[in-house]
Amino acid sequence: MEKDRREFLKIGGISVLGLSALPVFQALAQEKGPRYKPDPKALKGAQWAMIVDMKKCWEQQDKRQCRDCILACHKIHNVPDIPDQKREIKWIWLEEYKHAFPDQAHEYAPEKVKENPFMLLCNHCSNPPCVRVCPTKATFKRKPDGIVMMDFHRCIGCRYCMAGCPYGARSFNWGDPRPYLKPEDINMTYPTRRKGVVEKCTFCYERIDEGLQPACVEACKVKALIFGDITNPNSEVRKILSGHYSLRRKIELGTGPNVYYLI
Amino acid sequence: MLEKALKGGQKYWSLLLGLAILSGIGFACFMLQLNQGLRITGMSRDVSWGFYIAQFTFLVGVAASAVMVVLPYYLHHVKEFGRITILGEFLAVSAVTMCLLFIVVDLGQPMRLLNVLLHPTPNSILFWDMVVLNGYLFLNAVIGWTVLSAERKEMPPPKWVKPLIYVSIPWAVSIHTVTAFLYAGLPGRHFWLTAIMAARFLASAFASGPSLLILLSFLIRKRTNFDPGTAAIEKLSKIVTYAMITSVFFLLLEVFTAFYSKIPGHMHGFIYQFAGYEGHAELVPFMWLSVILSVTALILLIPPQFRNNEKLLKIACITVFFGLYLEKGVGLVVTGFIPNVFDKVTPYIPTVPELAITLGVWATGFLIMAILYKVAIGVKEEIRA
Ligand code: SF4
Numbered sequence: 001m002e003k004d005r006r007e008f009l010k011i012g013g014i015s016v017l018g019l020s021a022l023p024v025f026q027a028l029a030q031e032k033g034p035r036y037k038p039d040p041k042a043l044k045g046a047q048w049a050m051i052v053d054m055k056k057c058w059e060q061q062d063k064r065q066c067r068d069c070i071l072a073c074h075k076i077h078n079v080p081d082i083p084d085q086k087r088e089i090k091w092i093w094l095e096e097y098k099h100a101f102p103d104q105a106h107e108y109a110p111e112k113v114k115e116n117p118f119m120l121l122c123n124h125c126s127n128p129p130c131v132r133v134c135p136t137k138a139t140f141k142r143k144p145d146g147i148v149m150m151d152f153h154r155c156i157g158c159r160y161c162m163a164g165c166p167y168g169a170r171s172f173n174w175g176d177p178r179p180y181l182k183p184e185d186i187n188m189t190y191p192t193r194r195k196g197v198v199e200k201c202t203f204c205y206e207r208i209d210e211g212l213q214p215a216c217v218e219a220c221k222v223k224a225l226i227f228g229d230i231t232n233p234n235s236e237v238r239k240i241l242s243g244h245y246s247l248r249r250k251i252e253l254g255t256g257p258n259v260y261y262l263i
Numbered sequence: 264m265l266e267k268a269l270k271g272g273q274k275y276w277s278l279l280l281g282l283a284i285l286s287g288i289g290f291a292c293f294m295l296q297l298n299q300g301l302r303i304t305g306m307s308r309d310v311s312w313g314f315y316i317a318q319f320t321f322l323v324g325v326a327a328s329a330v331m332v333v334l335p336y337y338l339h340h341v342k343e344f345g346r347i348t349i350l351g352e353f354l355a356v357s358a359v360t361m362c363l364l365f366i367v368v369d370l371g372q373p374m375r376l377l378n379v380l381l382h383p384t385p386n387s388i389l390f391w392d393m394v395v396l397n398g399y400l401f402l403n404a405v406i407g408w409t410v411l412s413a414e415r416k417e418m419p420p421p422k423w424v425k426p427l428i429y430v431s432i433p434w435a436v437s438i439h440t441v442t443a444f445l446y447a448g449l450p451g452r453h454f455w456l457t458a459i460m461a462a463r464f465l466a467s468a469f470a471s472g473p474s475l476l477i478l479l480s481f482l483i484r485k486r487t488n489f490d491p492g493t494a495a496i497e498k499l500s501k502i503v504t505y506a507m508i509t510s511v512f513f514l515l516l517e518v519f520t521a522f523y524s525k526i527p528g529h530m531h532g533f534i535y536q537f538a539g540y541e542g543h544a545e546l547v548p549f550m551w552l553s554v555i556l557s558v559t560a561l562i563l564l565i566p567p568q569f570r571n572n573e574k575l576l577k578i579a580c581i582t583v584f585f586g587l588y589l590e591k592g593v594g595l596v597v598t599g600f601i602p603n604v605f606d607k608v609t610p611y612i613p614t615v616p617e618l619a620i621t622l623g624v625w626a627t628g629f630l631i632m633a634i635l636y637k638v639a640i641g642v643k644e645e646i647r648a
Pocket residue numbers: 121122123124125128129130131148164165166167168169170200255
């Protein structure tokens with residue numbers, strides 16, 4: 001009996017001690033401020049955009065069937081190479097003029113334009129319908145720089161975003177993608193995906209945050225891809241756009257695509 | 264009351280067994296799908312929603328149609344409907360259950376379903392659809408069950424259900440409106456991008472749902488000692504008639520806008536459905552069958568002497584139900600993806616496991632309906648005795 005009582009007091013004492021320590025813990029846990037420090041080298045912009053200079057790109061395509069940007073992107077992001085066209089995954093890919101611009105393509109366009117494919121990717125829209133429709137915020141527009149992001153770990157695979165995106169920029173993992181990756185090629189610093197989730201280009205947020213250009217931009221040897229902040233009048237993209245006439249895909253839908261094409 | 268579901272003849276048990284087997288097969292195929300992913304379906308990068316979502320869309324309509332018996336009975340005191348409101352409500356319960364199951368089987372990651380609640384996103388129509396569908400299921404289950412229990416004790420239903428009943432009326436409209444908004448707000452899907460979508464959905468729902476209810480009423484009258492009443496069936500058949508006329512009218516409005524404006528995006532969907540587009544004509548026979556069924560339905564429904572003939576009414580209801588099923592449960596969803604955003608055609612044909620899962624969900628819904636109807640009819644027979 002006596003022993004029990006002592007035991008009880010001991011436990012009680014420890015508990016009280018524990019409780020009184022709680023506010024300290026809480027105070028520590030609630031300390032305001034970022035939980036991690038951003039890389040000081042990180043690129044900064046209010047809305048990233050990309051220019052695709054098709055003239056330069058076509059020269060390389062003609063010369064050596066260049067696919068440098070696609071290969072770089074798909075390798076670094078562990079994008080599987082699925083042969084079945086109905087189920088393939090693509091972040092950046094080639095598409096004919098009349099399919100890339102179905103609303104404005106016409107048969108009297110120059111042969112060069114009609115015959116050579118355009119480089120397509122997610123437009124990181126200013127007003128993205130994919131973000132609007134997603135029921136879980138698995139796809140969202142990143143606040144500071146407007147990148148339309150994809151959280152593979154939250155996505156429930158409802159594919160509403162695929163119905164919502166008018167650019168065909170989203171791919172769904174109809175099955176397990178991992179068997180389609182070569183084990184020796186897997187980039188261990190970027191997640192692979194599992195079946196049942198959607199994925200797409202993320203403008204290489206992980207590289208931008210370390211001060212690097214997107215992988216495709218870096219891979220292009222002739223600078224056919226130019227990346228920069230569209231809101232900054234002194235940025236390279238703005239300088240190019242003010243000097244050249246450019247095209248965007250399906251602007252009549254009001255999505256505000258941020259990928260520009262020069263021909 | 265549930266004990267009523269346990270007392271039944273051989274036919275009843277065979278029915279339940281048959282349905283249970285079908286849902287079992289569906290469940291086994293669903294296990295396969297969980298293991299393999301949605302690649303076992305016919306869906307693709309281009310046609311990213313298929314048969315599941317189409318069934319879901321059609322069944323939301325069937326569920327919403329309960330309002331067509333509830334509203335006249337409670338707001339306009341149409342006494343004839345008193346005996347069948349419960350049938351309408353229980354039909355709604357089983358239809359909404361099927362809808363929710365179809366959403367679940369369509370998800371790539373069904374285990375993460377709760378993310379919709381953990382991260383509520385009011386700008387997503389799918390979020391609202393989950394809210395209204397679950398609410399509607401709850402309302403109908405509670406109302407149906409409470410009113411039936413009161414009826415069994417031969418007492419008026421408790422006061423607190425009245426407000427729930429009144430809420431359930433606009434709520435029924437909301438489930439189909441929100442479901443139409445899933446489609447009608449997407450830029451770049453011209454076939455769906457039409458302000459009349461919600462109205463069209465409601466009109467077709469108020470034709471297909473009550474026609475199913477009429478068929479069920481005939482079946483119940485034949486097989487049990489409970490008679491839903493000729494007057495109720497007659498009233499319902501009028502509702503079906505007007506709703507069907509409206510539904511066809513709305514569809515013709517779409518056809519006019521598409522083909523008079525001659526805007527390619529608006530025409531392509533219809534051309535694919537009825538003539539084939541760029542060499543692809545997978546849906547053509549089904550869509551024409553839908554037209555034939557709908558026209559037959561109108562011929563049989565509009566003249567009162569046909570409509571009031573029980574045999575012809577049965578045929579009319581079958582044609583309405585299947586005509587609209589083909590339009591909404593087969594054509595509507597797939598055509599939104601054809602041609603795709605690149606103006607290319609990727610055809611879609613459901614696979615065998617996909618069809619088995621679909622059938623399994625339907626069987627589960629009908630299983631629930633059979634049990635609920637058994638209870639309701641048991642109570643009704645008991646009161647009469
Ligand atoms: S291109 Fe498509 S996926 Fe990319 S932001 Fe725009 S709507 Fe979203």
